[in-house]
Each structure stands twice: as C-alpha cells, then as structure tokens.
Amino acid sequence: MQRIETRGLVLERKAVLILLYACTIFLSAFLLFQVQPIVGKMLLPWFGGSAAVWSTCLLFFQVVLLLGYLYAHWTQRFLAPKQQGLLHILLLASSLFVLPITLNAAWKPSGSEDPSLMIVGLMALMIGLPYFLLSSTGPLLQAWFAREKSGTVPYRLFALSNFGSLLGLLSYPLVFEPNLSIPDISGAWSAAYVAFVLLCGVLAWRGLRMQRPAEVQAHAGEPGAQEHVPPKMMALWVALAACPTILLMAITSHLTQNVAPVPFLWVLPLVLYLLSFILCFEGGNWYKRTWYLPLFIVWLGVMTYDLLETIDDSGVWLPLVLYSSGLFIACMLCHGELAKKKPHPAHLTSFYLMIALGGALGGSFVALAAPRIFNSNLELPLTAIMTGLLVVTVIKREADKAAENSTEDGGSNRWHRAWLTLCACFVAVITVFATHGIVKHAERYALMVRNFYGTMSTADSWDGSERKLVHGSILHGSQYMSEDKRREPTTYYGDNGGAGLAVLATRQAGQPQRVGVVGLGAGTMASYGRAGDYYRFYEINPLVVELARSQFSFLSDTPAKVETAMGDARLSLERENPQRFDALVVDAFSGDSIPVHLLTREAFAVYFRHMKPGGILAVHISNRNLDLAPVVKHAVDYYRKEARLVDADPDYGRGLSGSSWILISDDAAVLESEALYDHVEEVELERNIPPWTDDYSSIYTILK
Template sequence: MVGKILLPYLGGVPAVWTICMLFFQFALLAGYVYAEKSVRYLGCQRQSILHLLLMTGAFTLLPLDINTSGAGAAVNSPTGWLIARLAGSIGILFFMISANAPLLQRYYSETGQNDSADPYFLYAASNVGSLLALLLYPFAFEPLLRLSQQRVLWSALYVVQTLLVLTCCMLLWKNSGKNKAGAVAANALNGAPARSAESEVSAAGNCESISCKANQVDCSSGVADIDAFIESLAKEEQQEELRAHDHTRPTWKTAFYWCLLGFVPCSAMLSVTTHMATDIASAPMLWVIPLALYLVSFIMVFARGDYWRRIRWERYMFPMVVLAMMFYKFRIVERTWLTIPLHLLAMFLVCMYFHGRLAADRPPVAQLNSYFVWMSAGGILGGIFNGLLAPMMFSTQSEYILTLLAAAFLCSFMATSYYDPEYTLARRIVVCALFMSFLLLPGWLKEENLSKLLSESGMFMTFMSLLLIYVFNSFRKAAAPLLIIIALTAFLQSSADPRLVLVDRSFFGILRVTRLANDGEVVDPDLKIEGVKDIFYCLSHGTTLHGVERKVDNMRMSYPLAYYAREGPVGSVFRVGQINRAFKNIGIVGLGCGTLAWYGRAWQSFDFFEIDPKVVEIATNPDYFTFLHNSKASIRHIIGDARVSLQNVPDNFYDLLIIDAYSSDAVPVHLMTLEAVELYRAKIKHDGLLLFHISSRFFKLSPVLKRICDELEIASLRSFDDPSTYSTRYDWYDFDQLCRSDWIAAGNPQHLESLKLYARWDEVAPASGYSLWTDDYANLLQVYLWR
C-alpha cells in the first residue's frame, strides 16, 4: 500500500520496490535489535510492559498519512527522498510491528507449555499472516478499497494487533508467574536448586544460587511468608537469567553463518523481482510473486516437524540455478510464460535450501533474538547490494547472475556428497580440460558470429553440467570451476555482441542502444543503395522499445520509425496541426530517443518531460540518435515526473499535449487517472488536443481513457495502427522497423473531425462496465489481458 502511494512520484519504476524493501528490512532489523537488547536487560516481564507502552504511544501517528512534499525534487535524489518519506510516515509503526515476531516467540518460551522450548513454529505462523496480507492486497484490498480507505483499515488493524499483543502479555504474566513460583516452591520445599533451563549454566557456578537461599526457608512460618519469599526468589532468579544470557551469545563464526544464509535468498528474491518488473509491468500487483515465494519458504522450513528440512534441496537447486543463468544471459528462449516461471522456480529452490539450513541450525531459546537479528542483517545486506550498490557497480542486472553464482558456490561446498568418493587429481584434470575446451571452442572454429556460437556452446555446457552433477555425484566439488567457466563465457558473450552499442543504468532502469545491422549490411534487401551503409539504432528500456532511427549518410534523410510513422496515427495528428499552424506549443510526456522531434518545424516549440536524466543524455547524443539534434523546432527538456512538472506550466499553454510514457509494457497508473487527465486538460488551450499512446502487451487501456473522457465530457477517438495494412510502401521506410501502436485523441471536436475524415480514426468503444480510475483507486486486474 505504501509503495503504491509513493510509486507515482518516481515514475513507477522497479527500483522503488527495491528501495521500499530495503527500508522495511532496516526497520525489521531495528525491531529485532530492540527486541534482543530489551529482553536481555529487562527480562520478559518488564519488557512486555515497555513494549505495550511503546505500541500504545504509536497511536499518535494514526491514522496513517504519507507525506509527499518535495516530490518535484525527488528526481535529483530519488533514493534519499523515498527513504525520508517512508521513515517519516510508517517507520516507527513498522518498527513496533517488526519487534512482535521475536518478542512473542520469546514470551511463549516463558509460559511453560509443552512446546515452549521450541517456539520457532510461531515464526512460520507470522509469515503465514504476511503471506495472506500480501496476496489479499492485490486481489481484494486494491480492487475493492480506495487508498484513503486502505489507510484507515491499516490503522484499525494496528489497533487490533496492539490489543492482541496485550492479550499475549497477560497470558505471559499469568503463566510465567505460576510456572516460576511453582518451580521455586518445589525446589525450596525439597531442598533442590531452583534453576530454569536457560540459567542452568550460569547458576551452576554461582555460590549464592537461589537454591542455597531456598534451603533457608522455614516452611512452618506459614504460606504467606513462603509466598513473599517465593516472589523475592523469582526476582533474583530473573537477574540470574539475565546474567546467564551473556554466556549464550552466538560466536562470530555462527553469526556470520546465519547472516550469509539470510543474504543469498534475499538477494535472489530482489534480483528476480527487478527482472520480472522490467519484463512485465510497473505494478505492485505483479511484483508480489517473488516475495510470496520467499515467505512460503520460511513457512515450510519453520513449520512443526522436519519433513521439509530433510529434503536435499541442493539436488534440485543447483541444476535450476544453472538453467536460470543460461536462460537469462543467453536468451535461449524469449517466451515470457516460460522464462519467468523458470526464474521463479530457481529463486524458490535457493530460498528453500538456504532457509532450510537456517531452520535446521536454529539455536536454543536463549539465543532466539540474536538469531533473528543476524538473519535480518543478512537480508539487509542483500537489500543494500541489490538496491544501492548494484545500480552503481553494474550497467546491467549482473547482480542476478552473481547471486545465482554465490548460491551455487555455497551449495557446492556446504552440501555433503552422496557417495563422497575420493576426488582425485585425474578427475580434476579431466573436468577442467573438458570445460576449457568449451571456452576455447570459438577460437578453434573461427566462427564469425561469435555471439551465436557462444550461445550455442553455452546451451551445450548447461546440459553437460547437469550430466556431470547428476551422474557423477563425486564431481560435486567441480561445480565451482564449472560455474566460473559458464559465467566467463556468458560475460564474453555480452561483450562480443556486435549489436550492443551502449548499456547504461540508473535508478529508473537499464537502457540499451542496439544496432540492428552491421556496417555494410542492411535488413531489407530492397533498400540496398550503392555506397550507402545502412544501420538501425534502437533504444530500449528493459524490454520496452523506445524508438528506432535509421543511421545513413547525409545524402538521405532519416524518417521516424517504430510507433511514430508518418503514415500512422501520430503522423496524421501532426498533419492536422499544420493547418493554419494550429499546434505551435507542444508538450510531450516521455522522451524516448526523441523521435517526435522529427515533426518539429521552425515556428514550433517542443517541451519534453522526462523523468530519467540518462534518457536525455542518450537522446541528445548525435552519435546515437539525431532526431533532437536535427529538429527545426525549439526544444526544451524538463527533467522530473510529468505530473509534478506540469503543475509549474501555466494553464491554457499547449496546443498539443502528447502522453507517451506508458507505451509497450510499462503502465505508470498515476498518469492515467481522472485527476491526471484534468491536469492535462487544464494545460492545453480551449481548442487544444490531447494525444495518448496506450500500446501495451499486457493491458487493455482504451476503456480506462474512454471512461475518464466520458466523465469529463471530452470527445475522443481511437486509432489502432498496423503498418502491414499500409496501402503504399515508401522507399524511405524499412517496414520491419515499424511497430503496431494504439492511440487515443481527445479534446477539440474540430480537430477530431479532421482526424476522422482524413485518417483512420474511429469512435472509442463504450466503457460503461469499467471502473473509473482516480488517484485513490485503480483496478489493474479489470484491464489485464488474460491470455
């Protein structure tokens, strides 16, 4: 919910989800540290009172309110702005909630129940609650409740949780007092030492033990004196337990081991989340799957019984990790329906293996809080690595490959061999020689298309690795050199790809500039011209194509391609705008490679609103794209979120406002709400026009805009463009570089009538059955293309 509220101010990018996860992990760690320290020095009885007071004091922060001030400057320091908003709104509340899991387990261990010595099953129960909330939000809360209602509901649930914690504390006070009093009384009357399970170690060496004092009791003095003495003994015993805790802290080696086991699955989960969000859509609804699997792994391994912990997950994890690396790096199969489940399965098996080892190594109750602190510290390091370090260190999503490599390495050296025969030198030589032959294969064959050959050899190496691991179990230790060779080959494949011109990365995603043909080669044989070298440059953000330019010599002009063909919808709009020079001031939300600047004339002014400064750097570099450089219009770049930046533009300023920020697979919902369209209409003149680019592989967006336009009483038309239906094929176009596109025009009826008469624009289908999207409510499930 909080991520959805803040998502609009940073363009709906996957990194927002990663930073939110990182913040909540820090808050979780802080809550665990608070639980560990407070119980250590106060004991469960007094600590429970403190915890209740703090939870009740947090009521002053309710109802939940997210402060979004300073959103205009968010683009300059998106990470800092996002963390500040999270800390100032939900930070303290989540801090208190996060401490409940270890504290309630610790409280339960003091109740004297039959299973109180192993309360870790309660951690599985807490993750069941987290999983239910995670799944209910996109399928129940988000479609049915507005954001304002969700905030009120969350605040009410916080109050309910506080009351439930109060109930648990009352049971603690009741049962813990009875158990301790009964134990001390029995020991006092029988002359036996009064020790709890946790204080047994420290009390053994204490000459002033509680048992010594218990023997001094005169039982004939009456029950009242015994009760008073028992109460004093209980207090002394509690102090003995607190001192005993100092001797039950984990060693640094154990703490590092717990931290490492927490780091790898968390990093894998965040890496897969970024990969999915880049390849599918910018919506929290679709980002919950990796986190759900992450929680399921905790539930399974910490549940009562050891069935899931006894499974040898490494046998399944290792081959799936290798396959995931091959599919991700070599792009063996481009089908999303196959690759996404493969990566999710690999991530789940990584989580099951490492979380299973964590659960198997869980310590006694005395170290419970420390155990969760170090586990959470590992998650923090995973969040820092993926959310902060990786974007600065890597220009691609290399953190995913590195995480999978780390998982496979640790699996190779931590897992026990099934037969464990001697790993002889001869076997090492055979294995290394086999792997090196694959690495040197391209040089031996002198294949011109190195990229293709490396991909094929990578596939072969993958299946060979599975053969070695499954058939020769003794080759377990060969997994590490095998993975080194595969990783090196994968990175060589990337660097050897002659089509890749530039790879750059920012907070907002990964940008690639790719050549679709080499010098001297052309895509379409019909376009061969003597002495002309034809190259097509394309800009992509993740898997979303943002524009294509034909790079030729100065003898021929470059024309707009991709979604922006002159014969397409956008070309027809600009032709209408040429009449009487109707479109003088033009605003464009979303820069891409600047293709729309091609339509600019000397008497026109173009304002491009772009949230990612890296996109502006690439689009304005004539070595990559020349649309902006060669445009005759006056060009201005406004960096920042469009809705925030447009508020600084005077009303009735633009003749034409183009919204081109949710093409292909990215859907920033905040740019397609009732309030957003009202803002757009306020910024265009009374006879102006709005143009929406709504092409999407996963969402049917035309009913959303139709519903909004009907609500605002704005006339609208739609044009779905398919270049294969063009009646004329022009010699300056390569039709393989034109894309199907979907556009909606809204505004001045006179302009719309011209589009309807002289171009392929039609009425938009009625959308009476669709919800009205507002800043407070949007239903993505309703427009998802279930296919």
C-alpha cells in the first residue's frame, strides 16, 4: 500500500514537473511573438510608417533568436547545471530593469540616420535582453527537460512552443489592439513577463541541485546519440530554415507595401509560418511530400506570372490569398523536410542553432543585402525558385540513396523517382520563363532604383509624351513631357481635386502664398507655384527627392521658392516653428498603405499649429479597402474645425485621376466660398469608430 502511495506521489511530481516545463515554454513563446507587433507599432511613427520597418524588425528578431539559441547551445555544452542555473537566474533578474517596454522621446531620429541601424539600436535598448532570454527558453528548457526525463523525446515541446507563438500573434490584432491602448498593452505584456521570469527562475533553481555535467549523458547509450552530425547535414538544416524565412519577409514586404503597414498583414504571414512548424513537428504526419511539392510548383508558376503581370491590380483579397497560401505551402515543404531530418535529442541544441542561423541569414539577406543588390523585389521570385530546386534535390537524393540500399527496385520506387524528375523539369521550365519575364519586366521602366523604403521606378509612355513615377506598383505622380503641357498638374493634384482646390481657394491676388505638402512624389504640387510663393515639401525617402529633381521638371519649372524637409513629416513639423501655411496638403500615403501616425488626433494638432487662420488642410483619403473619413472627422470634431468632402471624378484627357479628399478649416466661410462651392459636400459617416490617438488605432474598425 505504501509502495502504491509512493509511486502515485512520484507520478504526481512528474506531472507537476512536466506542467511547469510546458507552461514556461508556452508563456515564453507567447510573449516572444506578441511583443513583435507591439514594438513594430511603436516604431512605425518614427520612420514614416514604412513597410520596411517590419522587415528590419524581423531581422532584429531573427538575429537575437540566433543569439538566444547560441546561448542555449553554449551553456548546455560547456557549463555544469549549477553554473547554468546561476547564470540564467542572474540574466532573468537583470532583464526586469528594462521593463516596461517603451520608447524614450529623446531617441527620436532627426532624419539623417540610417533607418535600419537606428531601428536595430532602438529595439536593442527597448527589448534586447528580455527578447534574448525569451528566445533562448525553447531550446534551453527542452534540453533541461531531456536531461531530467531520460529517454523522453522533447520535440513536441517545440510544437507547443510554436503554438504559444501562434496564440501570441493572433491575440494582438484580435484582442489587444482593438481594445487596449499601447501603454496598456505594454503594461500587460510586462506583467506577464514577470510571471515568466518567476517560472523560468524556478526551473533554473532546480539546476543548482544537479550534479551531472551539462552534456546529456543519459542518452549516451541510445542509438544516434554518439553519431557525429556531418557538416552537409548542418548546412541542409540552415538552407531549409533560410528559404522560408526569406519568403516570409519578402511576401510580407510585397503585401504591406501595396496594402497597409499594419500588424494584421505582419501577423498573418508569420502565423502561417509558425503553423507549419507546429504541424511538421507535432508528430501527426501532417506533412506529405506528394501533396505539397505539386502544390508548390503550381503556386510557383502563378506567383511568377503575378509578379510580372501584376494581376493584384484587381484588389487586395486575390494577392492576399495567393501569397499567403503560397507561403504556407513553401513553409510546409521546408519545415516538413527539416522535421524528417531532426537529429537525436543529444544534438537538440545544435539542431535549433542551425535553424536560428538559417533564419538570421535569411533575414539579413532580405533586410540588408537585397536592397543593395537588387533594384526591385527580386528576392521573392528567386528564393521561391531556389526553394523548389532545393526540396526536389533533397527528396531525389534521399530516393536515390534508398534505392541503392534496397535489394528490390520495385515499381513504386521507379514511379517515385520519375515523379521527382517530372517535378524538377517543371521547376526548371518555370525558372526559364521567370528569368525571361524578369528581364522583360525591367525593360518597361526607364529607371529603377531601390533603398530602405522600397523600389522607385520611372516609366515613359510608348510615344515619350508622359513620364510616370512608380513606388512598387503604386503611381506617385506623372508629367507630360512637351513644353506646352509639362507645367500642368496631373493625377490626384488637378484643379478639380482637394489639393488643387485648397491652393486655389486660399490664393489672394497680389499676395504671396505659403503651401506645405506632406509627400513630394514627382513634385506635381509645385506646378501651382507663382513668383513670390513658398512651397515646403516634407519627404522621408531621399530617392524620391533625387528622382523628382532629375527625372521631372515640376520643381525646376516653378517660379515659387521651393524647400524640402527630409525625414518623417510629422517629426519635422513637430520640431519646426509655426509655418503659417495658407494650405497644407497631407498625401504621404503609398496607394492603400497608410502611415497611421499621420492620422491620429495628435497629428492633427501638429497640422493645425502650422496653419494660418482661414487656411485649409487637405487630407487625401482615397482608399480601396479602408474608410478613412471617420478617422479624420473625429479629429476635426475634437478640435472644433469645419470639414467638407471633395470627390473628384477622373479626367483622362487631362491626365487626372479620381480621388477623395477632406478639406478642413477653422472658418466655415472659406469652405463655402465661390471657389469651392460646386465641389464640396458635407462629410457623411457610415460608421462610428473610436477616435485614433497615438496610443490607440485599429485598422479593422475602418475596413470597407
């Protein structure tokens, strides 16, 4: 009876121990991935709301993840359990001094810094040590668990870790962002991190009582434990981890550049990436080569066609589904093959270290190397093709090796090898067509350049009569090249649109006019300038300034005085003395991508500070997917201003695009003047949303 009670007590203690490990790993993964969109959203306003901010954030996360895995591998291999425990407890205690995570206003960029280095430096100050410890938790605790539970395979804890990461990502846009302000979210995260420190500290304390060396001697007699992992296998682990990371970042960049740099479009690809890890390492045989390899090849062909022919002009949902599904298929392929080649638990930290190394190399390639090597988003099609070739090669070599070791060469094996050969042929054919298409696609543009903020291109019409400025796939301005028409405003800036009307309505004969423009584009707004007028453009992207001056003549043709303030427009306006603008045009949006920080209540306070009494603030709200009118109207009502809507119809004969604007003034008479009377109407709202502030904004409340 006593033996049964003792055995029951032992089982109960083991269950508690397993639960403690599981809870700590789950919580660490949850916090690890929830903090990513939190920090990204904090940094966006300081760098123009650019989608490239998220790519740089991902690079930081991947590099720190590698350092965390390296720390886990090093301590597990070279330190005794007692030394490991003491070191980890010290680091856990030190990380509490970083809390709560926040941005210091003294760290704001001036506009001259390298954005990538600045973002990495800020993230290191904000979240460096806590993120490092959270990153190391998965492999480190799995190694501790394997040491304590001899004979137990800990890879399902890796699936549990990814499940926690998945919930952390999903909870941010669905639960936290719509209901809490950024300070509240930061406080909740910090409180949960303290709970993690306590749980992890308990497990580290247990290591102080262990006398065994850090190397897992419990596995010494098991098959595979003493086998040396060949360098080729480690290189394969790195490659299979790097390819999906590059695709994750490239696809996220492609979507956010043309839709919106918001956490949902950061979170969705990352969720699919993590889901593939969960399914492949859970052990339920979710990955089947015969399904995913053909699906990937089909997607590869469709994706290549889309990138070259831009079928995503038809709307947001088609490219969103296309690229998200393709990313998931590619991740299942690479992570499925990675799971098939996972080593004995004795080599667990080496395996995770190589996965982290692949992720860091992939992230560095996209965030640092690709913008300097390529003049367009070539890393996406090239990596997709390389992924197909890598997986086909891996599977074919495995099949060939199996055939050599087999005494029978049955029909099923011959069919399998023939199927792989056919798949390789399809990938090769797509590669040829993709190469030809990339060359042909580049020939459409007279000039194509790229930097941190994306790809900028200029394209001339077939007869050379018109030149366009394109950011990614979004038109940012155009100009007629003939002498008699090149000073005419085009696209969204015609005299029937909000920007042109604001300038004309505030113009007084014989009096100089001061005009501010947030977003330079091709410099089209300068075409309204007269002798004695002053035009001040706010632009964050140095390439835009360079192209506006070298490829277009709006800035050089205007008789007005023109100045350009470099850096994020809002930060520049915050630092400047009141400019007393007669008209201020806010049009820094890239297609459907909106810098949220330019639409908050605090942003409008900055705009109004620079307006002359009776001046007009013109805000561009054209968007296929988002209803921006309620956001602007909330700010207008809060500051007790007057607002009117301008819906401009396209006039293709004059090169004018359809557009929607809201004109704002402190004087209702200005908005009802003769110059505007036939063009404006009352702003009628179709929905009621919470006001946007620097601490709260939610894209999901304004989706059309």
